Amino acid sequence: MRILMLSEFYGKTGGINTHMTELSRFLRHEVVLSNNIESMNVRPDVVHIHHAFTPLTFKALKIAKKRGIPAIVTNHSIAPLHDSHFWKLLKLGFKYLNYASAIIAVSNAARNFISNFTSKDIVVIPNGVDVEKFRPMKSKERSKALLYIGRLSARKGVQLLVPLLFRCLKEQDAELIIAGKNEMFMMPLLKIQGNLCKNVRVLGFVPDTNLPELYNYADLFLMPSLLMESFGITAIESLACATPVVATKSGALPEIIKCGGVVTSLWEFPKAVADLLLDSDRIRKLGKEGRKFVEEKYSWDVVAKRIENLYLEILDGEFREEHNT
Numbered sequence: 067m068r069i070l071m072l073s074e075f076y077g078k079t080g081g082i083n084t085h086m087t088e089l090s091r092f093l094r095h096e097v098v099l100s101n102n103i104e105s106m107n108v109r110p111d112v113v114h115i116h117h118a119f120t121p122l123t124f125k126a127l128k129i130a131k132k133r134g135i136p137a138i139v140t141n142h143s144i145a146p147l148h149d150s151h152f153w154k155l156l157k158l159g160f161k162y163l164n165y166a167s168a169i170i171a172v173s174n175a176a177r178n179f180i181s182n183f184t185s186k187d188i189v190v191i192p193n194g195v196d197v198e199k200f201r202p203m204k205s206k207e208r209s210k211a212l213l214y215i216g217r218l219s220a221r222k223g224v225q226l227l228v229p230l231l232f233r234c235l236k237e238q239d240a241e242l243i244i245a246g247k248n249e250m251f252m253m254p255l256l257k258i259q260g261n262l263c264k265n266v267r268v269l270g271f272v273p274d275t276n277l278p279e280l281y282n283y284a285d286l287f288l289m290p291s292l293l294m295e296s297f298g299i300t301a302i303e304s305l306a307c308a309t310p311v312v313a314t315k316s317g318a319l320p321e322i323i324k325c326g327g328v329v330t331s332l333w334e335f336p337k338a339v340a341d342l343l344l345d346s347d348r349i350r351k352l353g354k355e356g357r358k359f360v361e362e363k364y365s366w367d368v369v370a371k372r373i374e375n376l377y378l379e380i381l382d383g384e385f386r387e388e389h390n391t
Contacts, residue, residue, distance in 0.1 A: 067095045067377065070110035074122045076101040079247060081299050082116050082142050085172075085193055092194070092370035103129070112377050113137040118169070118180055119145075124162040136167040136380045141180040141188075144294040144317050160184065167380045170373070173318035176296040189376065192322070193297050194369035197361055200306035202353070203282045210240040210343060213284035213309070215277065215300050218244070218252040223290035223314065223332070225252060228259040228266055230290070230332075234340045235265045245269040245280065281307035285349055286342055287327075289313035290335060298322050302364045305356035310349055312338050326356020 071090060075082040076099055090097035098108050103122060106113070106129050113130050115123050118141040130137035163169065163184040170191050171177035177188045212231065216222050227242060228235075235242055242265060244256055253270065260266040272280060281287065287304035289295075294317030301311050301322055311327035312335065313319045320329045330338045342349055362368070 067112065068108070068110045069093065069095055069097045069377070070105055070108055070113045071097060071099050071116065072105060072113060072122065072126055073116035074101055074120045075117055081193070081297070084299065085142065086116055088194060088196060088366055089370055089373065092366040093374055110135060111381060115139045117142055118163060119143065127162045127165040131165040137165065138168045138170060138376065139163065139166045140170040140172065141176050142172055142296055144176055144179045144296040168376060172297045174321055175294065175318035191372050192364055192369060193299050193302065194366035195302045195306050195360060195364050197306050197365045200278050200281065200303045202308040202357060209283060209285060210238060211284045212240055212242045212286050212288055212339065213280060214288045215245045215272070215280065217249055218246045218256065219249040221293040223292045225255055226290055227288065228263055230336045231339060232263060234336055234343070235263055238340065238343050240265060240343055242266045243269060243284065245272040247271050277303065278307060281309050284309050286339060287311045288339070289319060290332065291316035291319065295319050302360050306360045308353035308357040310342065310352035310356060312342065325359035326352050
């Protein structure tokens with residue numbers, strides 16, 4: 067089977083690029099990855115478009131329909147104020163979503179969002195993680211280390227970590243490590259915060275190859291997101307390493323972190339972290355539960371097989387939208 071994976075975000079740092087790259091590796095078919103419409107000329111058996119709301123997506127769906135090529139769209143995003151005037155204007159182009167043979171959403175939260183723009187049924191298939199790469203290391207000693215990995219942006223809530231956890235860091239002599247790509251003014255702000263609290267390390271961007279070691283070093287992984295998360299790839303990477311997650315009730319996070327972590331409000335976030343740091347047995351228990359949960363539901367072997375089966379159902383004419391429950 068020849069598969070074309072298409073997205074404007076291919077080749078750019080972020081979750082969609084990671085998803086496309088890893089999925090293509092685990093599918094074990096002939097896969098072409100691209101970020102331009104000219105790649106439609108490879109005459110694929112299936113076009114899989116990642117991200118539902120871009121001009122490239124609409125253009126590719128139009129071409130695929132004209133050429134009789136089955137097209138699947140995966141929605142990776144959630145945006146606030148979807149009923150705003152801005153989104154209503156964009157909605158004029160969303161008729162092309164109905165040209166898709168199937169629409170995938172990476173979570174129920176992402177499905178609920180895209181359902182505002184299409185009448186088609188939506189299949190929920192989550193993001194995946196390489197459980198061989200992200201795994202518990204043999205010796206994991208308690209370090210009282212708290213870890214944040216992700217974009218250094220205000221919507222992720224990273225700027226609130228030091229104020230929220232200042233007392234915990236001081237009283238429990240815990241360490242806060244912040245890693246991620248800088249956005250806007252965030253790095254200078256975090257460095258100022260770090261200067262006010264000696265237990266804070268701001269690493270900036272960390273190469274993907276170093277992430278498993280960092281997850282394993284930490285006792286807890288933190289996700290203080292303020293706006294809706296469509297998934298949370300870093301959460302399942304951490305769980306795969308048997309490092310529990312403490313997250314806010316943002317978008318898909320409650321459904322993603324059903325095992326192996328604590329989901330709470332922003333106001334209860336400091337207490338949840340402090341309580342866990344005092345309970346090493348619970349940290350170990352949550353770590354084991356999280357690893358098992360990820361192996362069963364989020365490993366790329368499992369996720370890629372579900373997507374491959376969807377391709378085959380569509381090509382064989384057996385796909386029915388209502389089969390998704």
